[in-house]
Amino acid sequence: MASDPRRKAPRPGFVLxxxxxxxxxxxxxxxxxxxxxxxxxxxxVIYPAEPLPGLPDPDDSIRQALLNPIDDDPLPTLLKPGxxxxxxxxxxxxxxxxxxxxxxxxxxxxxxLDMAAAAGVDDVHLIAALALHRRMTESELRHxxxxxxxxxxxxxxxxxxxxxxxxxxxxxxxxxRHDEAVTMNKRxxxxxxxxxxxxxxxxxxxxxxxxxxxxxxxxxxxNHHNVHTMQNSRSxxxxxxxxxxxxxxxxxxxxxxxxxxxxxIETTINNNxxxxxxxxxxxxxxxxxxxxxxxxxxxxxxxxxxAMPSSARRKIFQSWKAPYELTSVQAGEVxxxxxxxxxxxxxxxxxxxxxxxxxxxxxxxxxxxxNVNSVMNxxxxxxxxxxxxxxxxxxxxxxxxxxxxxxxHPTPWEFHPVHHPSYIDFFEQVLSDTTDPIExxxxxxxxxxxxxxxxxxYRTSYAYHGVHPxxxxxxxxxxxxxxxxxxIVGGDPRSVRRLGFQPxxxxxxALEMASDVVGPHGTITHMHNPPILMADVT
Amino acid sequence: MKLxxxxxxxxxxxxxxxxxxxxxxFRALGFPFRAPSTPRGVEPVHExxxxxxxxxxxxxxxxxxxxxxxAIVDGPMRLAVSALAAPERRGADxxxxxxxxxxxxxxxxxxxxxxxxxTSIPEPWRHKIVVGAAADYFFSxxxxxxxxxxxxxxxxxxxxxxGRRSADLAAELLDDGWSLLxxxxxxxxxxxWGQPFRGGAAYLARRCGVPVIPxxxxxxxxxxxxxxxxxxxxxxxxTIGSPIRPTDAENANRFAARIEAEIAALADEASSNWxxxxxxxxxGNTPSLTxxxxxxxxxxxxxxxxxxxxxxxxxxxPDI
Numbered sequence: 001m002a003s004d005p006r007r008k009a010p011r012p013g014f015v016l017x018x019x020x021x022x023x024x025x026x027x028x029x030x031x032x033x034x035x036x037x038x039x040x041x042x043x044x045v046i047y048p049a050e051p052l053p054g055l056p057d058p059d060d061s062i063r064q065a066l067l068n069p070i071d072d073d074p075l076p077t078l079l080k081p082g083x084x085x086x087x088x089x090x091x092x093x094x095x096x097x098x099x100x101x102x103x104x105x106x107x108x109x110x111x112x113l114d115m116a117a118a119a120g121v122d123d124v125h126l127i128a129a130l131a132l133h134r135r136m137t138e139s140e141l142r143h144x145x146x147x148x149x150x151x152x153x154x155x156x157x158x159x160x161x162x163x164x165x166x167x168x169x170x171x172x173x174x175x176x177r178h179d180e181a182v183t184m185n186k187r188x189x190x191x192x193x194x195x196x197x198x199x200x201x202x203x204x205x206x207x208x209x210x211x212x213x214x215x216x217x218x219x220x221x222x223n224h225h226n227v228h229t230m231q232n233s234r235s236x237x238x239x240x241x242x243x244x245x246x247x248x249x250x251x252x253x254x255x256x257x258x259x260x261x262x263x264x265i266e267t268t269i270n271n272n273x274x275x276x277x278x279x280x281x282x283x284x285x286x287x288x289x290x291x292x293x294x295x296x297x298x299x300x301x302x303x304x305x306x307a308m309p310s311s312a313r314r315k316i317f318q319s320w321k322a323p324y325e326l327t328s329v330q331a332g333e334v335x336x337x338x339x340x341x342x343x344x345x346x347x348x349x350x351x352x353x354x355x356x357x358x359x360x361x362x363x364x365x366x367x368x369x370x371n372v373n374s375v376m377n378x379x380x381x382x383x384x385x386x387x388x389x390x391x392x393x394x395x396x397x398x399x400x401x402x403x404x405x406x407x408x409h410p411t412p413w414e415f416h417p418v419h420h421p422s423y424i425d426f427f428e429q430v431l432s433d434t435t436d437p438i439e440x441x442x443x444x445x446x447x448x449x450x451x452x453x454x455x456x457x458y459r460t461s462y463a464y465h466g467v468h469p470x471x472x473x474x475x476x477x478x479x480x481x482x483x484x485x486x487x488i489v490g491g492d493p494r495s496v497r498r499l500g501f502q503p504x505x506x507x508x509x510a511l512e513m514a515s516d517v518v519g520p521h522g523t524i525t526h527m528h529n530p531p532i533l534m535a536d537v538t
Numbered sequence: 539m540k541l542x543x544x545x546x547x548x549x550x551x552x553x554x555x556x557x558x559x560x561x562x563x564f565r566a567l568g569f570p571f572r573a574p575s576t577p578r579g580v581e582p583v584h585e586x587x588x589x590x591x592x593x594x595x596x597x598x599x600x601x602x603x604x605x606x607x608x609a610i611v612d613g614p615m616r617l618a619v620s621a622l623a624a625p626e627r628r629g630a631d632x633x634x635x636x637x638x639x640x641x642x643x644x645x646x647x648x649x650x651x652x653x654x655x656x657t658s659i660p661e662p663w664r665h666k667i668v669v670g671a672a673a674d675y676f677f678s679x680x681x682x683x684x685x686x687x688x689x690x691x692x693x694x695x696x697x698x699x700x701g702r703r704s705a706d707l708a709a710e711l712l713d714d715g716w717s718l719l720x721x722x723x724x725x726x727x728x729x730x731w732g733q734p735f736r737g738g739a740a741y742l743a744r745r746c747g748v749p750v751i752p753x754x755x756x757x758x759x760x761x762x763x764x765x766x767x768x769x770x771x772x773x774x775x776x777t778i779g780s781p782i783r784p785t786d787a788e789n790a791n792r793f794a795a796r797i798e799a800e801i802a803a804l805a806d807e808a809s810s811n812w813x814x815x816x817x818x819x820x821x822g823n824t825p826s827l828t829x830x831x832x833x834x835x836x837x838x839x840x841x842x843x844x845x846x847x848x849x850x851x852x853x854x855x856p857d858i
Contacts, residue, residue, distance in 0.1 A: 117819070
């Protein structure tokens, strides 16, 4: 396989017009798959680009980036004996799925620490910049940073999770010109140098969002994680058209003025989510190129999965570690670095698409940023479909205003009681009352955000913050406003109706239901995602 | 004959009994059926030894022997090492980007080091590796030589005299894609502290253009130190370092010193933590492998300070 020419010259993403000879198309369906025949003549499928080649010597590339940063001094010259150094890094939500060891964060942080050791820096703290996400467990930290870093810092209490609710651990740096509060982890804010180690899997990540959100608390985050911001981001995956990012960038101005000096390290990875060979490799091949072996593997995999209980299926999928390869690394001044990162990110993800569609179909996989080693509950299904996948566009949404979104996912009425306690109450109490994001925000957000029990679980257990399910719902606010109808194929009807959507048993039923909204000959577009793609819609 | 006489049996004549004994008959044949005797007035010609550095180990690198060795290493050897040494292996992730053959250079305390290394070196190097072994010890007789070649893939290395044969063989094997395990100290530690490194690994790395992977072994001296024949189970650790290559300006001696320094830093990492070890390494304060220059009792005393840190276990989240 090493000599496979496609590894060296990967094919770009493209749009396939479906005709009668097009084979059934793969739809991810949680911890399983569906093969769906799309109507010929009015359907198209957007395929992601094949994985770009990884950097031949990742460690050397990282070293060169640290020694030759963009618009900043070489890292070794910023490190002095006696200084206070903080290294913050992205949490468990990136990448998806988790990558095979060594994780990029480990590679970078080991090199940064080696330079700090050479400079004789003793006061070093490492912080998982998780904002209001759940804390990372020891094994998750070990996987992200490696045993060497963990054993050197965790026993001394110098490697830990950010705690946005620690009254003594947060500081307010000031207000933006739009009166948005900027809060930051106290240790990071008081450091002589803050090094942020980022991992961009999609264009939403990175830039000032890393520090302004990742190391912030509720009073800072609520300024951009709200319905107004999300409904006015076109889309939040396109940083220059995103209100979410504009707000973060304004907070970045305050950090630059009143906060620590920030040295940003950003990375991009390729689309090698399922590997070039092995049982999962079939999932990143185009259906008409499946060999006899691929078809046999797929049939075997699906039969096996059908025979398993959901917990066993979840265990198998969550144990998958993606063989992602590093495609770029850049370091230095936050904004300049992020522009380079976006360019490299788009090189892998962008697929040009002409015109919108009446019906957008999505196959939702088993994982989203908030259920790593956990359960994909119905709220996360909504967030992944209407939040992340719907917003994977540049220019205009793939589906026209008033169009229909059809998603495929089992949507079980199931929650992880430790990771998602506030989600359970949100689903039972809030969504049974209303699904309107504006009303939800007005009526319920404060109550959940300031609930002492959720606060306690966030700080001491492994729970997402009380306000987190609200953000998941806001993430889909733009799509809810835009779409005429949302249908979930193969989902638990009770959960689907609670979300305010319509359940359908088959894709044909869903298309029939969609015709009530868009007419009998509505055009259909399927996003063949993952591996990740972003539609550049003109 | 006496017994035959006591029993009243008439013994056979000597000529007949000699004829019936095949050994005696053979001895009676003489030259050319027997080796000629050397006249006293001439210098006898010494035949070249087929043991020691001259032992031909090529048979042990053919497929049947390799398969047998793989079965031994992954079967009884691994079980024995686990039972005796309970090794904690660290740093294999440092080799994930490495391709091609390499020289694994480790410190040496015990005969257990070789099995421990062979079971700790990750694939793909584990089953295509030869071990540089003392020619005067591991190749002393034909039986011992065959055993060493088969079980650990040993090749003879002269340590008592300077010779090209060992170096040429090792270089040839590296060029053929075989990796090499060497203990640059040249022998087991006599007192628990390390010995000065010799330049063989550094020389071969320069000559063949392959990287050296420094490895630190801790704890095997407690199990089977030099001079002991009965092992006593204990715990060990194996810390694999990042591959290093000689620079253009670095001769074999300097590179050998760097290999020693890297292994000393790994020893520091194993006894403290990675960041402290790197800080001391950059400041040139890494504790020496060879211990203090002092009397033997003070060296023994100082050994006690190098105790291993407690094991930390990854906390596991309960199943959902």
